[in-house]
Each structure stands twice: as structure tokens, then as C-alpha cells.
Amino acid sequence: MHNFDYHRAASLADAAAKLKGAEDGKLLAGGMTLLPTLKNRLAQPSDLIDLADLGDMRGVSIEGDEVVIRAMTPHFAVATSLEVAAAIPALAALAGNIGDPAVRHRGTIGGSVANSDPAADYPAAVLGLDATVVTNERSIRGDDYFLGLFETALRPGEIITSVRFKKPKRAHYLKFRHPASGYAVVGVMVAQFAAGTRVAVTGAGPCAFRVKAMEEALDRSFTPAAVADIAVPHADLMGDIHCSAEYRAHLVKVYARRAVEALTA
Amino acid sequence: MLYDVKMTVNGAAVAGQVEARTLLAQFIREHLRLTGTHVGCDTTQCGCCVVHVDGVAVKSCTMLAVQAVGRSITTIEGLAAADGTLHPMQEAFREHHGLQCGFCTPGMVMMAVDIARRKPGADEKTVRHELEGNICRCTGYQGIVEAILDGSAKINAARINSAEA
Numbered sequence: 001m002h003n004f005d006y007h008r009a010a011s012l013a014d015a016a017a018k019l020k021g022a023e024d025g026k027l028l029a030g031g032m033t034l035l036p037t038l039k040n041r042l043a044q045p046s047d048l049i050d051l052a053d054l055g056d057m058r059g060v061s062i063e064g065d066e067v068v069i070r071a072m073t074p075h076f077a078v079a080t081s082l083e084v085a086a087a088i089p090a091l092a093a094l095a096g097n098i099g100d101p102a103v104r105h106r107g108t109i110g111g112s113v114a115n116s117d118p119a120a121d122y123p124a125a126v127l128g129l130d131a132t133v134v135t136n137e138r139s140i141r142g143d144d145y146f147l148g149l150f151e152t153a154l155r156p157g158e159i160i161t162s163v164r165f166k167k168p169k170r171a172h173y174l175k176f177r178h179p180a181s182g183y184a185v186v187g188v189m190v191a192q193f194a195a196g197t198r199v200a201v202t203g204a205g206p207c208a209f210r211v212k213a214m215e216e217a218l219d220r221s222f223t224p225a226a227v228a229d230i231a232v233p234h235a236d237l238m239g240d241i242h243c244s245a246e247y248r249a250h251l252v253k254v255y256a257r258r259a260v261e262a263l264t265a
Numbered sequence: 266m267l268y269d270v271k272m273t274v275n276g277a278a279v280a281g282q283v284e285a286r287t288l289l290a291q292f293i294r295e296h297l298r299l300t301g302t303h304v305g306c307d308t309t310q311c312g313c314c315v316v317h318v319d320g321v322a323v324k325s326c327t328m329l330a331v332q333a334v335g336r337s338i339t340t341i342e343g344l345a346a347a348d349g350t351l352h353p354m355q356e357a358f359r360e361h362h363g364l365q366c367g368f369c370t371p372g373m374v375m376m377a378v379d380i381a382r383r384k385p386g387a388d389e390k391t392v393r394h395e396l397e398g399n400i401c402r403c404t405g406y407q408g409i410v411e412a413i414l415d416g417s418a419k420i421n422a423a424r425i426n427s428a429e430a
Binding site for chain 1: 310399
């Protein structure tokens with residue numbers, strides 16, 4: 001690992017100031033992706049600004065029809081929150097299947113959403129649950145947030161403070177879990193709202209995306225058969241050492257169908 | 266630049282000077298010379314480096330020593346009683362021969378204690394699922410799982426007894 005300077009932010013404003021003042025600063029939340037990245041020398045930030053002391057950046061609350069998860073809340077806290085389990089059980093289940101127990105104790109929702117790893121789980125929830133990403137500067141609609149491979153709508157220096165998920169009528173998240181890493185080879189969130197159904201996919205493309213054809217089909221008929229034959233074009237999907245783009249496209253179809261099966265059984 | 270770090274390790278206050286990039290696992294092993302915490306993969310997968318930070322299991326190869334400032338750390342050396350009496354989970358690993366080469370054992374035992382705390386009464390399937398971040402390269406899981414089931418039962422029986430007393 002290359003060396004860097006380490007700072008602990010005393011407040012959100014302090015974090016923003018330190019980030020701005022650094023030559024090439026990075027925020028440190030749980031570190032579950034950032035530290036392995038640094039160990040592999042895939043990044044060389046000049047400064048790490050640790051958000052660990054910002055106690056008001058942790059916790060879960062229910063506000064109207066939204067579940068609000070503050071950015072520094074670890075996956076374990078989301079997975080075991082009775083409030084989340086009551087409001088959006090699919091979100092608690094998703095958080096409980098990220099990585100492994102030790103990773104869930106440290107890894108945070110803000111870090112995951114800011115990083116936008118193509119195989120991370122939370123992006124499927126951000127899109128599928130019509131979430132809003134709240135930063136120290138503004139609110140960003142989930143639909144406008146993911147732009148590409150590790151690329152988001154966040155501007156330099158912008159800090160995620162919370163993610164607000166809308167409570168669906170019902171939702172289910174299923175993933176083909178990479179057996180070694182736990183990352184989603186493909187993950188599909190199907191969520192039904194009064195305004196319509198959302199089908200969000202992670203793991204398959206350079207970033208999370210929605211499958212409009214499946215959403216329209218499910219709005220006509222919320223049955224497994226409705227999505228069983230909807231092909232997802234594989235041209236824009238990822239092929240890698242784990243599987244081909246064609247196989248990922250196939251998995252999207254299979255996992256969407258199974259998610260609907262779970263909701264209609 | 267060196268950073269002053271102060272934390273509690275196995276109940277004792279410790280201090281040292283580290284680079285920002287020094288991992289907690291390195292600090293524990295190389296500065297404090299507590300070599301029971303192992304580093305197997307260095308990529309956050311194998312779990313040999315699991316310690317408890319403020320009572321919860323974390324991978325010490327994926328935490329900086331500077332992040333642990335002010336925290337309370339327990340390593341495998343801190344589990345047994347001062348007179349050498351093994352922790353019930355260590356005793357269960359001994360009884361069920363929950364190891365083959367022993368390299369992954371410190372992390373397994375630390376995770377096992379965490380599982381017993383979070384999932385009292387866990388069945389075999391749950392224990393196996395909870396161990397997904399701990400790898401035994403000898404594939405000696407059978408004895409490990411048996412040890413965790415037995416150790417958890419004893420720890421939680423003791424907990425209930427002391428609550429009733």
C-alpha cells in the first residue's frame with residue numbers, strides 16, 4: 001500500500017473542508033472496498049478523511065413512506081433493524097447478504113453507494129426502491145444517480161449523508177452470489193409500487209440499471225410468466241472470468257422470474 | 266509521517282507510533298508482538314485475522330491501526346482467563362478437534378465467539394452460513410462446526426444461568 005495522510009473529520013463541514021483542501025483526498029467510511037483497493041495499489045490518494053467520528057451519520061429512521069438510512073450505517077445494522085425489517089423486508093435481507101459477517105460490521109451504505117461497484121447489492125435497492133441519494137449539497141434521484149462503471153452523479157467533494165428508500169407494496173431481491181466473494185454475479189430487485197413495478201439489476205452491467213420491458217409486463221400481469229420470456233440484450237452487459245455477457249443476460253431473466261415467484265407464491 | 270495511536274488491547278492500554286497505512290493486523294502482530302492473529306490472504310476473504318473491535322468481529326487486515334484509536338480490541342490471546350483456563354469456545358475447539366493445521370484457528374475462534382453472541386441457538390446450517398468469511402484451507406469444517414455448535418450452547422447456557430442467578 002502506498003502511504004497517505006490520515007485525518008478524522010470532526011463534522012460534516014470539516015470533512016468537506018478537508019476533502020477540498022487535500023491534493024487527491026478520499027473519504028474513508030467502512031473501508032471494505034477502499035482499503036483492499038489501496039492494498040492492491042489500484043489507487044493512490046494523498047489523504048484519507050475518516051468519517052467514523054460522525055455519530056449523526058449513523059442510524060435508521062422511518063419518515064412517512066420512506067426508510068431513511070444514514071450514510072455511515074453499517075450493513076449489519078440495516079440487516080438487523082426491526083424498523084427496516086417491518087417496512088421493507090427485502091432491504092434488510094439484501095443488507096444481510098452482503099459480503100460476510102465481519103465485512104457487514106464495517107461496510108457502510110454510503111460507501112457502497114458512493115463507490116458504485118458494478119457487482120454491489122445496494123445499487124439494485126437504490127434503483128428498485130426509487131430511492132433518493134442525499135448529499136451535503138443536494139438530493140439526487142436514484143434514477144439519475146448511476147452513470148457508468150464506478151461512475152455516479154456525485155460531484156468532486158460531494159458527500160453522501162443518507163439514502164431514502166420508498167416503501168413498496170411488496171419487494172424481493174435475489175442474487176446469484178459469487179461463491180468466494182459474495183458479490184452479485186447478477187442481482188435483481190423486483191418492487192411493486194402503487195405507481196408501477198420496478199425491476200432493477202446489479203452485477204450484470206457496468207452499473208445498476210432498470211429493465212423497462214419487464215416492468216411494463218409486470219404492470220400488465222404480476223406473474224412469473226410475464227417476465228419468463230423477456231430477453232435482456234447482452235450487448236451492454238459484462239463478460240469476465242466468472243461468466244459471459246450472454247450468461248448474465250440469461251441470469252437476469254431467471255432471477256427476475258424467481259423474484260416474482262417469491263412474491264406471488 | 267507517524268501517528269500516535271492509543272487503544273485498549275486485551276484489557277490493557279497500549280500505545281505506539283505507526284504510519285497511516287499500517288494495518289491493525291500489522292500493529293497487533295509486529296508492534297505488539299501478539300502473533301496469534303494471523304494474516305492468511307490479505308484480501309479480506311480468509312478471516313484468519315479476525316479480532317473483536319468494541320465487541321464485534323472485524324477483519325484486522327482491512328482496518329488501519331489509526332482507525333482503531335480509542336477502541337477496545339480483543340485478540341485470540343485475550344480470550345483465555347488469566348490463569349490459563351481456556352475460554353469455553355477454545356475448549357470446544359480442543360474437545361471437537363476443530364482444526365487441522367491450525368492456521369485459521371485464531372480467526373475461526375474469534376468469529377465463533379461472535380456467532381455465539383449474535384446467534385444464540387444457531388443450528389448447523391446457520392453456523393456454516395455465518396462462517397462464509399472464514400476459510401479453512403485444510404477443509405476441516407466438520408470439526409469446526411461441531412465445536413462452534415457445542416461452544417455456543419455452553420456459552421449461552423452460562424449466560425442464561427448467570428442472568429437467573
